[in-house]
């Protein structure tokens with residue numbers, strides 16, 4: 157960019173940045189204003205919240221949620237929203253990752269002075285995500301985590317009597333979800349995935365003020381404002397299904413920056429044939445009372461799977477300990493050999509059972525969504 161070029165918005169300051177959404181050249185201050193204003197417009201135009209609302213803002217310590225917290229803090233003062241702002245964090249129990257990002261959350265809590273509530277998987281469900289992975293394997297970690305996260309966030313919000321849950325989903329996330337559901341042919345999810353307010357009628361509605369802000373704008377904003385966030389990716393986040401739409405959208409973005417918003421606008425205007433929509437019958441989980449379309453909610457099904465795996469593991473360890481007593485080396489070796497074969501068979505059986513259970517779970521998830 158040549159030094160003489162002036163900001164396309166204020167026409168007085170030199171342009172130092174390219175605005176990701178339309179590639180126009182702007183100065184730093186105008187860039188901040190444009191990003192903050194699209195959040196403000198989303199809040200006002202869609203009536204995301206009003207005076208007196210208690211907002212539980214999901215704080216992961218990552219770039220998106222840290223920027224969201226900063227901008228909400230700025231706007232709440234600037235426009236006097238009168239919202240009661242809280243941070244709610246989820247501690248999934250991921251050693252070396254979540255503990256560090258929670259440190260960033262705590263530093264921001266001091267900076268902005270909002271109350272912070274932390275809900276942990278271990279306290280709420282009895283298992284940390286690391287334990288879940290050791291019991292059920294790596295295959296469905298993100299699905300399992302998502303099931304518990306959704307409920308943990310509701311519990312955290314309930315603790316502070318929140319009236320709304322605020323999430324940091326941005327325009328690129330929306331475009332990706334749209335594309336993903338188009339690929340899957342999942343029309344009811346396609347439509348539900350486009351709304352800026354998701355209200356299941358149970359617990360506080362989830363609102364997403366970053367819906368029209370590009371991922372790259374958040375990155376630039378966080379960098380230029382020197383926000384304090386944890387930039388390491390979750391070690392379990394190998395989201396293969398999201399991979400392709402993300403790569404495709406990034407490529408598209410390079411030649412047609414408006415395509416991200418284009419996907420969003422198209423989806424907003426889409427009319428789904430009512431007959432194609434699956435009817436959702438909302439019930440309450442017979443075990444925990446959360447909203448579900450089945451007898452048991454997904455979290456309770458997962459918890460049951462974990463309990464089964466855990467008790468089988470315990471029985472196996474106890475058996476091993478009993479059998480180890482009063483044996484000479486030769487017998488021991490022979491037995492060990494037999495046991496190894498037996499255990500391998502057992503494991504195989506268990507694996508198949510787990511597979512069946514997760515598949516069943518997936519079916520439930522499919523139906524629910």
Ligand SMILES: [Zn+2]
Nearest residue numbers: 163166183186
């Ligand atoms: Zn300017």
Ligand SMILES: [Zn+2]
Nearest residue numbers: 441444453456
């Ligand atoms: Zn339940």
